[in-house]
Each structure stands twice: as C-alpha cells, then as structure tokens.
Ligand SMILES: O=C(CO)COP(=O)(O)O
Ligand SMILES: O=C[C@H](O)COP(=O)(O)O
C-alpha cells in the first residue's frame with residue numbers, strides 16, 4: 247500500500263468517522279520523522295507542501311521543486327506498508343498548481359477563498375477539470391481564516407456559510423472542502439478562550455457529506471513550548487486548538503487535520519536543546535536528531551488523537 251490518491255485515504259476516513267493528519271514538510275528530516283510515527287502507529291498519512299516549500303526546494307523553479315517532493319515522498323512511500331499521499335497545500339498560483347499536477351502530486355488545494363463566491367466557484371471548477379482529467383483530487387476553501395495565511399492576510403475571520411458550501415460543492419465537484427470555522431494559521435490563534443463554530447461545521451457536513459478539512463489545527467503543545475523556552479525561545483502568548491476541541495471537530499465531520507506549526511515548534515525545541523547540551527557538535531545528522539525525535543512524538547500523539555492509528 248504505497249503512494250496513493252488522497253481521495254482514497256479521506257473517503258475511508260469519512261466512512262469510518264476518523265481524521266488523518268496532513269503534515270507540512272519543507273525538507274527530508276521532517277518527512278523521516280513523520281513517516282516513522284506513521285509506521286509505528288500503523289496510520290495513513292497525508293504529506294503536504296506549500297507553494298513556499300516548493301519554491302524553497304526547487305531553488306525558485308516550481309516544477310523542479312514539485313518533482314523533488316514527489317521523488318522523495320513517493321520514493322519512501324513505495325517501500326512502506328502504510329498509505330501515504332502528497333498534497334499541494336494552499337495552491338493559489340496556477341504555475342504551482344500545474345507543476346504539482348505534472349510532477350505527480352496525489353492531490354492539490356486550490357485556495358481562492360479570498361475571492362468573491364462566484365469567482366471562487368469559477369477558479370475551483372477550472373482546477374477540478376484539469377486535476378480530475380489526470381486522476382488528481384482537489385481541495386478548496388470557503389470563508390476566510392483569521393490571521394495570516396500563506397500569501398494572504400485577512401484582518402477578520404469570515405466564517406463559512408453552510409448553504410453556500412452546499413452550492414459550492416455541487417457546482418465545482420470538488421473532492422474535499424475546508425470550511426472556515428474560526429481557526430487561523432500559526433502559533434497565535436486565540437486571544438481569549440479557544441472556540442470554534444461547531445454548528446456551522448455540523449451543517450456543512452450534513453449539507454455536503456464530503457470529507458472536510460480543518461486548517462490552522464495545530465495545538466501548540468505545552469511541553470514543547472516549555473522545552474523551547476528553557477533553551478532560549480520566546481513563544482510568549484502562543485495558543486493553539488486544544489486536543490478536546492480537535493476531537494470534537496472530528497466527531498462532527500472533519501477528516502483532514504492540517505498541521506505545520508506544531509512540527510516546526512517541536513523541531514526547533516529539539517534543535518535548541520541539542521545544541522545547548524552539545525556545544526562541540528557540528529554534524530547535521532547528529533544535531534538534528536532531537537528535533538526529529540520531538541516531531542515524531544508530536545505526530546504520533548496526533549495520530550492517536552485523530553483516530554487514524556491502526557487504520558493503515
Ligand atoms: O493549516 C495549515 C496548513 O495548511 C497549518 O496550520 P497550523 O499553522 O495550525 O499548523
Ligand atoms: O498554511 C500555511 C502553512 O503553514 C505553510 O506556510 P509556508 O508558506 O510558510 O510554508
């Protein structure tokens with residue numbers, strides 16, 4: 247069960263009421279840590295890269311970057327017993343979306359959520375047509391996340407309208423939908439108490455029935471923040487989506503849980519700790535070990551929490 251279509255992974259999750267973690271990577275080390283967690287927990291995995299990740303890996307060339315990730319992820323996946331897919335996160339630039347499809351990504355996201363509804367429908371439809379013609383599945387987004395997104399910042403959160411969601415899915419034939427229900431990207435998600443709009447989520451699920459995606463789903467793990475701060479980081483005021491709230495969203499129909507910030511924080515906590523304790527070390531294979539260990543732990547906990555452990 248090697249490199250598979252994301253649709254296959256998410257349709258099973260939708261039928262069996264669990265969620266699969268979609269984990270952002272930019273390099274080899276995060277991928278290794280994520281795969282180790284997935285293997286240990288016998289869990290399906292969705293690996294995702296942003297346009298920025300592709301730009302970084304390809305030193306500016308989208309097709310080169312996309313091919314790099316397909317080679318790396320598919321190369322690993324084909325040797326494993328767990329299903330693994332590769333997804334383009336927040337596709338906004340046609341060049342990147344087409345490069346990902348050409349290179350062999352399993353699925354792409356078209357994020358035109360900053361555009362008016364009709365324009366979002368039109369753009370999403372176009373990408374669906376291209377992607378489906380070569381067997382690639384598509385995610386789209388409705389409503390806006392609060393905070394800063396990849397390339398886009400929206401001052402205030404505009405939550406999804408469930409009736410629009412129904413119309414959107416029917417008109418675009420999109421495979422997965424990310425409804426804005428109150429999360430935001432990054433490490434500073436809530437000023438006061440963490441709260442999401444469960445009613446809206448429930449309605450969107452009832453009206454569409456398709457796999458739903460939660461963006462900005464990092465929890466900002468307390469133990470990780472403590473370690474990072476002990477060794478010099480300043481993450482004051484950071485706050486994520488608590489585990490109980492994530493669990494609740496899965497019960498209400500979320501099947502894909504996007505996670506980037508938690509992995510970045512885990513890695514940097516381990517890196518800081520290791521470098522502090524080993525001032526003579528300069529071999530990257532050694533000084534990245536602790537960071538990888540913490541990423542693996544954070545991912546493994548997530549796979550248990552979301553219910554995908556044992557579903558491979
Ligand atoms: O939504 C995300 C990627 O699409 C990641 O969200 P976090 O910043 O909460 O990890
Ligand atoms: O949703 C955004 C992801 O966390 C990736 O962001 P990035 O553009 O910094 O890679």
Ligand SMILES: [Zn+2]
Nearest residue numbers: 357359387395
């Ligand atoms: Zn978006």
Ligand SMILES: [Zn+2]
Nearest residue numbers: 431461462504
């Ligand atoms: Zn996102």
